[in-house]
Amino acid sequence: MTKQQNTLKGFAKHLSECEFNALIKGKHLGFTAAYKMYGHCVFSLAWYLTKDHGLAEDIMQKTFEKLLQNSSTIKQRETLGGWLKQCVINETASWFRKHPQLYTISELSEELSNTSELPITTTLATGCLNQLPIHAKNVIYQHVVLGEKHSEIALKMGIEADHSRQIYHRAVKQIRQWLLAKGLK
Incomplete structure:
Protein backbone atom coordinates (compact mmCIF):
# COMPACT_ATOMS: atom_id res chain seq x y z
CA MET A 1 0.00 0.00 0.00
CA HIS A 99 -42.73 3.46 1.87
CA PRO A 100 -43.39 7.19 1.60
CA GLN A 101 -46.46 7.15 3.84
CA LEU A 102 -44.70 5.31 6.67
CA TYR A 103 -41.82 7.74 6.73
CA THR A 104 -44.05 10.74 6.30
CA ILE A 105 -46.06 9.82 9.38
CA SER A 106 -42.96 9.14 11.45
CA GLU A 107 -41.33 12.42 10.45
CA LEU A 108 -44.56 14.34 10.94
CA SER A 109 -44.94 12.91 14.44
CA GLU A 110 -41.44 14.08 15.32
CA GLU A 111 -41.95 17.50 13.71
CA LEU A 112 -45.26 18.07 15.50
CA SER A 113 -43.77 17.01 18.82
CA ASN A 114 -40.96 19.51 18.31
CA THR A 115 -43.24 22.40 17.33
CA SER A 116 -46.14 21.84 19.70
CA GLU A 117 -44.49 20.38 22.80
CA LEU A 118 -47.09 17.62 22.72
CA PRO A 119 -46.30 13.90 22.77
CA ILE A 120 -47.51 12.87 19.32
CA THR A 121 -47.84 9.20 18.43
CA THR A 122 -47.68 7.85 14.90
CA THR A 123 -51.32 6.77 15.13
CA LEU A 124 -52.49 10.25 16.09
CA ALA A 125 -50.36 11.87 13.39
CA THR A 126 -51.77 9.47 10.80
CA GLY A 127 -55.34 10.34 11.71
CA CYS A 128 -54.66 14.06 11.64
CA LEU A 129 -52.65 13.96 8.44
CA ASN A 130 -55.41 12.06 6.67
CA GLN A 131 -57.90 14.83 7.53
CA LEU A 132 -55.84 17.55 5.82
CA PRO A 133 -56.51 18.71 2.26
CA ILE A 134 -54.19 17.19 -0.34
CA HIS A 135 -52.24 20.41 -0.94
CA ALA A 136 -51.48 20.69 2.79
CA LYS A 137 -50.33 17.05 2.87
CA ASN A 138 -48.06 17.75 -0.10
CA VAL A 139 -46.48 20.79 1.54
CA ILE A 140 -45.93 18.93 4.82
CA TYR A 141 -44.45 15.92 3.01
CA GLN A 142 -42.09 18.00 0.90
CA HIS A 143 -40.99 20.22 3.79
CA VAL A 144 -40.74 17.69 6.62
CA VAL A 145 -39.74 14.49 4.86
CA LEU A 146 -37.86 15.70 1.81
CA GLY A 147 -36.40 18.68 3.64
CA GLU A 148 -37.22 21.08 0.84
CA LYS A 149 -37.37 24.82 1.38
CA HIS A 150 -40.65 26.61 0.83
CA SER A 151 -39.20 28.33 -2.24
CA GLU A 152 -38.58 24.89 -3.80
CA ILE A 153 -42.03 23.64 -2.86
CA ALA A 154 -43.60 26.80 -4.27
CA LEU A 155 -41.90 26.28 -7.63
CA LYS A 156 -43.21 22.71 -7.85
CA MET A 157 -46.74 23.68 -6.85
CA GLY A 158 -46.91 26.89 -8.86
CA ILE A 159 -47.49 29.11 -5.83
CA GLU A 160 -45.55 31.76 -3.92
CA ALA A 161 -43.07 30.72 -1.22
CA ASP A 162 -45.03 32.70 1.38
CA HIS A 163 -48.16 30.77 0.42
CA SER A 164 -46.30 27.48 0.95
CA ARG A 165 -45.19 28.65 4.42
CA GLN A 166 -48.73 29.72 5.20
CA ILE A 167 -50.17 26.35 4.15
CA TYR A 168 -47.58 24.56 6.27
CA HIS A 169 -48.14 26.64 9.40
CA ARG A 170 -51.94 26.47 9.07
CA ALA A 171 -51.76 22.68 8.69
CA VAL A 172 -49.55 22.29 11.77
CA LYS A 173 -51.85 24.63 13.71
CA GLN A 174 -54.91 22.64 12.60
CA ILE A 175 -53.32 19.36 13.64
CA ARG A 176 -52.43 20.88 17.03
CA GLN A 177 -56.07 21.95 17.48
CA TRP A 178 -57.34 18.48 16.60
CA LEU A 179 -54.93 16.94 19.08
CA LEU A 180 -55.90 19.39 21.83
CA ALA A 181 -59.56 18.61 21.14
CA LYS A 182 -58.74 14.95 21.77
CA GLY A 183 -57.49 15.89 25.23
CA LEU A 184 -53.74 16.00 24.67
CA LYS A 185 -52.16 18.80 26.64
Missing part, protein backbone atom coordinates in the same frame (compact mmCIF):
# COMPACT_ATOMS: atom_id res chain seq x y z
CA THR A 2 1.41 3.39 -0.93
CA LYS A 3 1.66 6.36 1.42
CA GLN A 4 -1.16 8.11 -0.48
CA GLN A 5 -3.50 5.14 -0.02
CA ASN A 6 -2.87 5.21 3.74
CA THR A 7 -4.30 8.75 3.92
CA LEU A 8 -7.48 7.93 2.02
CA LYS A 9 -10.63 7.72 4.14
CA GLY A 10 -14.17 6.46 3.81
CA PHE A 11 -15.34 5.48 0.36
CA ALA A 12 -12.10 6.83 -1.17
CA LYS A 13 -10.11 3.87 0.23
CA HIS A 14 -9.53 0.92 -2.03
CA LEU A 15 -8.65 -2.73 -1.74
CA SER A 16 -5.24 -4.14 -2.54
CA GLU A 17 -4.82 -5.52 -6.04
CA CYS A 18 -4.94 -9.09 -4.70
CA GLU A 19 -8.14 -8.47 -2.69
CA PHE A 20 -9.81 -6.71 -5.61
CA ASN A 21 -8.97 -9.55 -8.00
CA ALA A 22 -10.42 -12.02 -5.50
CA LEU A 23 -13.56 -9.92 -5.22
CA ILE A 24 -14.24 -9.73 -8.95
CA LYS A 25 -13.67 -13.49 -9.20
CA GLY A 26 -16.31 -14.03 -6.49
CA LYS A 27 -13.87 -15.30 -3.86
CA HIS A 28 -14.63 -15.08 -0.16
CA LEU A 29 -11.33 -13.32 0.56
CA GLY A 30 -12.25 -10.38 -1.68
CA PHE A 31 -15.75 -9.99 -0.31
CA THR A 32 -14.54 -10.17 3.30
CA ALA A 33 -11.88 -7.54 2.61
CA ALA A 34 -14.46 -5.26 0.97
CA TYR A 35 -16.84 -5.71 3.90
CA LYS A 36 -14.13 -4.93 6.44
CA MET A 37 -12.95 -1.88 4.53
CA TYR A 38 -16.31 -0.37 3.56
CA GLY A 39 -18.85 -1.85 6.01
CA HIS A 40 -18.69 1.04 8.46
CA CYS A 41 -18.89 3.62 5.64
CA VAL A 42 -21.91 1.91 4.09
CA PHE A 43 -23.73 1.69 7.42
CA SER A 44 -22.85 5.28 8.39
CA LEU A 45 -24.17 6.69 5.12
CA ALA A 46 -27.35 4.59 5.34
CA TRP A 47 -27.93 5.73 8.92
CA TYR A 48 -27.25 9.37 8.00
CA LEU A 49 -29.82 9.17 5.20
CA THR A 50 -32.50 7.31 7.19
CA LYS A 51 -31.86 8.11 10.88
CA ASP A 52 -33.07 4.56 11.55
CA HIS A 53 -30.63 1.91 12.85
CA GLY A 54 -32.63 -1.12 11.69
CA LEU A 55 -33.31 0.35 8.27
CA ALA A 56 -29.64 1.29 7.89
CA GLU A 57 -28.69 -2.32 8.64
CA ASP A 58 -31.17 -3.54 6.00
CA ILE A 59 -29.77 -1.13 3.42
CA MET A 60 -26.24 -2.22 4.30
CA GLN A 61 -27.19 -5.86 3.78
CA LYS A 62 -28.83 -5.13 0.42
CA THR A 63 -25.80 -3.11 -0.67
CA PHE A 64 -23.42 -5.96 0.03
CA GLU A 65 -25.80 -8.45 -1.60
CA LYS A 66 -25.63 -6.30 -4.72
CA LEU A 67 -21.85 -6.32 -4.45
CA LEU A 68 -21.89 -10.12 -4.36
CA GLN A 69 -24.15 -10.23 -7.42
CA ASN A 70 -22.33 -7.56 -9.43
CA SER A 71 -18.68 -7.70 -8.31
CA SER A 72 -17.52 -8.97 -11.69
CA THR A 73 -18.84 -5.81 -13.39
CA ILE A 74 -16.58 -3.45 -11.41
CA LYS A 75 -13.61 -2.69 -13.61
CA GLN A 76 -11.23 -0.71 -11.39
CA ARG A 77 -10.51 -1.08 -7.71
CA GLU A 78 -10.46 2.71 -7.33
CA THR A 79 -14.15 2.89 -8.29
CA LEU A 80 -15.42 0.28 -5.80
CA GLY A 81 -15.98 2.81 -2.99
CA GLY A 82 -17.94 5.13 -5.27
CA TRP A 83 -19.95 2.18 -6.57
CA LEU A 84 -20.88 1.16 -3.02
CA LYS A 85 -21.75 4.74 -2.07
CA GLN A 86 -24.08 5.07 -5.05
CA CYS A 87 -25.61 1.70 -4.23
CA VAL A 88 -26.44 2.91 -0.67
CA ILE A 89 -28.04 6.06 -2.07
CA ASN A 90 -30.06 4.05 -4.60
CA GLU A 91 -31.22 1.51 -2.00
CA THR A 92 -32.27 4.31 0.36
CA ALA A 93 -34.17 6.15 -2.38
CA SER A 94 -35.85 2.90 -3.39
CA TRP A 95 -37.00 2.29 0.19
CA PHE A 96 -38.43 5.81 0.47
CA ARG A 97 -40.30 5.40 -2.83
CA LYS A 98 -41.82 2.12 -1.60
Whole structure:
Protein backbone atom coordinates (compact mmCIF):
# COMPACT_ATOMS: atom_id res chain seq x y z
CA MET A 1 0.00 0.00 0.00
CA THR A 2 1.41 3.39 -0.93
CA LYS A 3 1.66 6.36 1.42
CA GLN A 4 -1.16 8.11 -0.48
CA GLN A 5 -3.50 5.14 -0.02
CA ASN A 6 -2.87 5.21 3.74
CA THR A 7 -4.30 8.75 3.92
CA LEU A 8 -7.48 7.93 2.02
CA LYS A 9 -10.63 7.72 4.14
CA GLY A 10 -14.17 6.46 3.81
CA PHE A 11 -15.34 5.48 0.36
CA ALA A 12 -12.10 6.83 -1.17
CA LYS A 13 -10.11 3.87 0.23
CA HIS A 14 -9.53 0.92 -2.03
CA LEU A 15 -8.65 -2.73 -1.74
CA SER A 16 -5.24 -4.14 -2.54
CA GLU A 17 -4.82 -5.52 -6.04
CA CYS A 18 -4.94 -9.09 -4.70
CA GLU A 19 -8.14 -8.47 -2.69
CA PHE A 20 -9.81 -6.71 -5.61
CA ASN A 21 -8.97 -9.55 -8.00
CA ALA A 22 -10.42 -12.02 -5.50
CA LEU A 23 -13.56 -9.92 -5.22
CA ILE A 24 -14.24 -9.73 -8.95
CA LYS A 25 -13.67 -13.49 -9.20
CA GLY A 26 -16.31 -14.03 -6.49
CA LYS A 27 -13.87 -15.30 -3.86
CA HIS A 28 -14.63 -15.08 -0.16
CA LEU A 29 -11.33 -13.32 0.56
CA GLY A 30 -12.25 -10.38 -1.68
CA PHE A 31 -15.75 -9.99 -0.31
CA THR A 32 -14.54 -10.17 3.30
CA ALA A 33 -11.88 -7.54 2.61
CA ALA A 34 -14.46 -5.26 0.97
CA TYR A 35 -16.84 -5.71 3.90
CA LYS A 36 -14.13 -4.93 6.44
CA MET A 37 -12.95 -1.88 4.53
CA TYR A 38 -16.31 -0.37 3.56
CA GLY A 39 -18.85 -1.85 6.01
CA HIS A 40 -18.69 1.04 8.46
CA CYS A 41 -18.89 3.62 5.64
CA VAL A 42 -21.91 1.91 4.09
CA PHE A 43 -23.73 1.69 7.42
CA SER A 44 -22.85 5.28 8.39
CA LEU A 45 -24.17 6.69 5.12
CA ALA A 46 -27.35 4.59 5.34
CA TRP A 47 -27.93 5.73 8.92
CA TYR A 48 -27.25 9.37 8.00
CA LEU A 49 -29.82 9.17 5.20
CA THR A 50 -32.50 7.31 7.19
CA LYS A 51 -31.86 8.11 10.88
CA ASP A 52 -33.07 4.56 11.55
CA HIS A 53 -30.63 1.91 12.85
CA GLY A 54 -32.63 -1.12 11.69
CA LEU A 55 -33.31 0.35 8.27
CA ALA A 56 -29.64 1.29 7.89
CA GLU A 57 -28.69 -2.32 8.64
CA ASP A 58 -31.17 -3.54 6.00
CA ILE A 59 -29.77 -1.13 3.42
CA MET A 60 -26.24 -2.22 4.30
CA GLN A 61 -27.19 -5.86 3.78
CA LYS A 62 -28.83 -5.13 0.42
CA THR A 63 -25.80 -3.11 -0.67
CA PHE A 64 -23.42 -5.96 0.03
CA GLU A 65 -25.80 -8.45 -1.60
CA LYS A 66 -25.63 -6.30 -4.72
CA LEU A 67 -21.85 -6.32 -4.45
CA LEU A 68 -21.89 -10.12 -4.36
CA GLN A 69 -24.15 -10.23 -7.42
CA ASN A 70 -22.33 -7.56 -9.43
CA SER A 71 -18.68 -7.70 -8.31
CA SER A 72 -17.52 -8.97 -11.69
CA THR A 73 -18.84 -5.81 -13.39
CA ILE A 74 -16.58 -3.45 -11.41
CA LYS A 75 -13.61 -2.69 -13.61
CA GLN A 76 -11.23 -0.71 -11.39
CA ARG A 77 -10.51 -1.08 -7.71
CA GLU A 78 -10.46 2.71 -7.33
CA THR A 79 -14.15 2.89 -8.29
CA LEU A 80 -15.42 0.28 -5.80
CA GLY A 81 -15.98 2.81 -2.99
CA GLY A 82 -17.94 5.13 -5.27
CA TRP A 83 -19.95 2.18 -6.57
CA LEU A 84 -20.88 1.16 -3.02
CA LYS A 85 -21.75 4.74 -2.07
CA GLN A 86 -24.08 5.07 -5.05
CA CYS A 87 -25.61 1.70 -4.23
CA VAL A 88 -26.44 2.91 -0.67
CA ILE A 89 -28.04 6.06 -2.07
CA ASN A 90 -30.06 4.05 -4.60
CA GLU A 91 -31.22 1.51 -2.00
CA THR A 92 -32.27 4.31 0.36
CA ALA A 93 -34.17 6.15 -2.38
CA SER A 94 -35.85 2.90 -3.39
CA TRP A 95 -37.00 2.29 0.19
CA PHE A 96 -38.43 5.81 0.47
CA ARG A 97 -40.30 5.40 -2.83
CA LYS A 98 -41.82 2.12 -1.60
CA HIS A 99 -42.73 3.46 1.87
CA PRO A 100 -43.39 7.19 1.60
CA GLN A 101 -46.46 7.15 3.84
CA LEU A 102 -44.70 5.31 6.67
CA TYR A 103 -41.82 7.74 6.73
CA THR A 104 -44.05 10.74 6.30
CA ILE A 105 -46.06 9.82 9.38
CA SER A 106 -42.96 9.14 11.45
CA GLU A 107 -41.33 12.42 10.45
CA LEU A 108 -44.56 14.34 10.94
CA SER A 109 -44.94 12.91 14.44
CA GLU A 110 -41.44 14.08 15.32
CA GLU A 111 -41.95 17.50 13.71
CA LEU A 112 -45.26 18.07 15.50
CA SER A 113 -43.77 17.01 18.82
CA ASN A 114 -40.96 19.51 18.31
CA THR A 115 -43.24 22.40 17.33
CA SER A 116 -46.14 21.84 19.70
CA GLU A 117 -44.49 20.38 22.80
CA LEU A 118 -47.09 17.62 22.72
CA PRO A 119 -46.30 13.90 22.77
CA ILE A 120 -47.51 12.87 19.32
CA THR A 121 -47.84 9.20 18.43
CA THR A 122 -47.68 7.85 14.90
CA THR A 123 -51.32 6.77 15.13
CA LEU A 124 -52.49 10.25 16.09
CA ALA A 125 -50.36 11.87 13.39
CA THR A 126 -51.77 9.47 10.80
CA GLY A 127 -55.34 10.34 11.71
CA CYS A 128 -54.66 14.06 11.64
CA LEU A 129 -52.65 13.96 8.44
CA ASN A 130 -55.41 12.06 6.67
CA GLN A 131 -57.90 14.83 7.53
CA LEU A 132 -55.84 17.55 5.82
CA PRO A 133 -56.51 18.71 2.26
CA ILE A 134 -54.19 17.19 -0.34
CA HIS A 135 -52.24 20.41 -0.94
CA ALA A 136 -51.48 20.69 2.79
CA LYS A 137 -50.33 17.05 2.87
CA ASN A 138 -48.06 17.75 -0.10
CA VAL A 139 -46.48 20.79 1.54
CA ILE A 140 -45.93 18.93 4.82
CA TYR A 141 -44.45 15.92 3.01
CA GLN A 142 -42.09 18.00 0.90
CA HIS A 143 -40.99 20.22 3.79
CA VAL A 144 -40.74 17.69 6.62
CA VAL A 145 -39.74 14.49 4.86
CA LEU A 146 -37.86 15.70 1.81
CA GLY A 147 -36.40 18.68 3.64
CA GLU A 148 -37.22 21.08 0.84
CA LYS A 149 -37.37 24.82 1.38
CA HIS A 150 -40.65 26.61 0.83
CA SER A 151 -39.20 28.33 -2.24
CA GLU A 152 -38.58 24.89 -3.80
CA ILE A 153 -42.03 23.64 -2.86
CA ALA A 154 -43.60 26.80 -4.27
CA LEU A 155 -41.90 26.28 -7.63
CA LYS A 156 -43.21 22.71 -7.85
CA MET A 157 -46.74 23.68 -6.85
CA GLY A 158 -46.91 26.89 -8.86
CA ILE A 159 -47.49 29.11 -5.83
CA GLU A 160 -45.55 31.76 -3.92
CA ALA A 161 -43.07 30.72 -1.22
CA ASP A 162 -45.03 32.70 1.38
CA HIS A 163 -48.16 30.77 0.42
CA SER A 164 -46.30 27.48 0.95
CA ARG A 165 -45.19 28.65 4.42
CA GLN A 166 -48.73 29.72 5.20
CA ILE A 167 -50.17 26.35 4.15
CA TYR A 168 -47.58 24.56 6.27
CA HIS A 169 -48.14 26.64 9.40
CA ARG A 170 -51.94 26.47 9.07
CA ALA A 171 -51.76 22.68 8.69
CA VAL A 172 -49.55 22.29 11.77
CA LYS A 173 -51.85 24.63 13.71
CA GLN A 174 -54.91 22.64 12.60
CA ILE A 175 -53.32 19.36 13.64
CA ARG A 176 -52.43 20.88 17.03
CA GLN A 177 -56.07 21.95 17.48
CA TRP A 178 -57.34 18.48 16.60
CA LEU A 179 -54.93 16.94 19.08
CA LEU A 180 -55.90 19.39 21.83
CA ALA A 181 -59.56 18.61 21.14
CA LYS A 182 -58.74 14.95 21.77
CA GLY A 183 -57.49 15.89 25.23
CA LEU A 184 -53.74 16.00 24.67
CA LYS A 185 -52.16 18.80 26.64
